[in-house]
Amino acid sequence: MMSSNQSDSAGNREEKLPRREWLLFPIISLSTVLLVASSAELGARWLYPVSRVDFDRCFVRDDPSGDAPARPHGICAERTVESNFPAEYRFNARGDRAGTELEPKQPGVYRIVMIGSSMAMGLYVPRAMTFAALLPPALSSRTGHRVELYNAATGGKFRGGPFPARRSVSQFSEVFSAQPDVILWVITPKDFENAAAESEESPTPAAVGHASAADTARERPKNAWERLWSLVVSGNLGQELAGRIKETRTALVLNHFLIAHESQDQYVSSYLKNEDDAGFLRSKPGEKWARNMDAFKRYATQFVNQAKMAGVPLVAVLIPNRAEAAMISRDAWPAGYDPYKLGEVLRSMIEPQGGVYVDLLPAFRRIPNPERHYFPVDGHLDGEGHAMIARMLEEELANGRIPELRPIPEPRSSLAQGG
């Protein structure tokens, strides 16, 4: 449309640019960029609204721990760019998203107490659609037992604190007060990172406080110009700008659509380029992931031992992340990677201590494009994803790994009637 052939026909003499053009061109360029960027951002915000209703009623934002534990009886709602509808978070008296208050267990009831992080809590998904809600009726119907599930999972860093964390061990006894017949620990690759993140913090709060104060005094720029200058000097300006751009709604919507429309192959190959996130998928995890695994193992050992001492079986399951699920479903991955590796690592942490590891990963081989059941950018399971995990858990928990959940044989008379 705009041919540059004209360039030479017009450039037969080295004409001078009028002075006003030197001013006009940057103004036009800048105002176009501002206009287009702001229109795109406004359009994205209008078409893809994000809402948080009454979050202060749900979470303690100024908790000294730095996390945001759920408030007992808190009710709030949240809708993200990627979710189609708002998810209500309704917490009971214990601050759990259990759908009910914790009540004494009725005779004949088999109670699963689920622990874990945001994936298990059902972040961004209405409770009725979470696997925590879908699993008990499915298991009850399949096994003939009266199965109930008490969801004691926390909700990630800003939804009740990461899990596992140091205080998770000291507070593990709270799990037993829920009278579990079995503890179901739902684990994600992110939990390994969370475990290590807390382990790497300085052990004494005083030392942390001291260091931060010194750092603050030395490094924090006083105003916007100083901050800008410090970014230029440190060579982090590009990174900072890219980070800011990524936080815009336009970038989020664009990213969502681009990732959502990538094929499995494209998604996996682009995900694996990010060595930092994808390190756990390596056949031989790097230094960082080896540290993550060590940190996680310490928690796992303590949880399994505490459960063993309390005489409650602990069942651990790994829910793969989006890329891991895609790799397993494709049943092909580049040399040097192994999407089953983390599962095997987890098994080696749980089973020697006396816990049970239920392997959901092979089930992903049978599902075409399972990554489509995750929010593309955020990475949590969507409603379909929760239903998918509920079906897998139902299958695996009822297959005899947990003797108490073996299906009750149907009475002879009914068999005869049926036959």
Added chain:
Amino acid sequence: MDSASIEFILFGLTAAAISLFSRSYRWRAIVTFAASVVFLCMLSQSAVAIAPLAGFLLLGYLGLLMIERGWEKHSVFSILAVILAYAWLKKYTFLPEAFFLRVPYFILGLSYIFFRVLHLLIEAGAGNEKRHIGIGSYLLYTLNFTTLVSGPIQRYEEFAGDQFALEPIPLGPRVIGLQLERIVRGFFKVNVLALLLNMVHENAFLELTQPLPQDQKMGFAFLLTVSYPFFLYANFSGYIDIIMGMSRLMRVRLPENFDRPFSSPSFLEFWNRWHITLSSWLKTYVYNPLLMLLMRRIPLISLEVYLGVFCYFVTFFLIGIWHGRTSEFAVYGVLLGGGAAINKLWQSTLTATLGRKGYRALAANAFYVAFSRGLTFSWFALSLFLFWADWTQVGIICRNPAPAYWAVTWIAVWISATVVLAAWEHLRVLLLSVRSEEGPLLTDRYVRVAYASVLVLTAAMVMIVMNEPAPAIVYKAF
């Protein structure tokens, strides 16, 4: 440093800025040569790996010297030696495998160097150009960093006319602005459009391998067919835009390689607008001499048309096999040659049937043009399967969807291309009809600034979000 990356553009702009320190042709030649050597070293990363390419260049130069010293009659041997050396270095399968070098070596851009060297030898051998080309000029012409990787294939006299001009071609603010806009446009094409179209294409192919109903597969087959021509156009023409802008900033004009190819109303016309420098090179050095030779040998007027058809087939077949040494490219050449030959035959038959006036009237008919344009696109898109896919992938494509569904898909591609490309032509005319005092509003300098700013913003956004490099320039591999 990939050939359409920000690093490459900064490298080119730096070289251009340095070359502007002086108007002297010597200075500009030194800067271009130094930049080309640096570029070559960055790409090859080993002096040993570059030795075969150096040998090839030396062979070409020796041939040239021989012809200059009065050995014109033996120029055919120089030409044959260069062709053989090229086939040997490119490992064409008709040569015994035992002869090939076993060590890895650098041949990036060899195909384009080959055309330039052949051009020099043929012209010198034909006695058309009596001139001495020094080794410096020869290396500058063959290894110029702007045209090294993927062309365009420039004639020596055009190159030398600008590069060694005592009074360099003007470079005012307007030209600089236009070139910067062109570089931005090229960058956008390669790093945004080609990236997204490649995603669509790869996704469509992978979906064809999934167990889906035939009608769904038909949709993906449609996407697979239409996405690749646009991807290839964005990828290659975007790169050409970048290097043309860069080269112009260094006061050297490169020949255009694309001229809105999808607007072409016939397959023959398409090749006057797509990879123009390659097709015109082959027209000059293959089609014309071959046709003249055949007409001399078979002087029958009734066969003249068929000789032309045959020469078209040969020329386009050569275009096909130039792209690669595998059998897929041979079939690609047959499809291109077949398309060109049938097109020529159709034109001749219609002219004979309707008369010249009748044919001209038909060729001016808007519906005829639109359908021909759609057919041209769909034939090219179909041929390209053999361009990007190997036989295993072609097998998958042939089976998915079933052949009957493929027939429907191809008709759908034809009709869609007819409608969409005609609509685009009308829109373009409409947009260009909005004029200011200085010409069409869309080509106004202020509009160009705004347009380029939007492209930069969009490219930055997509690159930050995607965080992955765009596909490499496809023609780099040839």
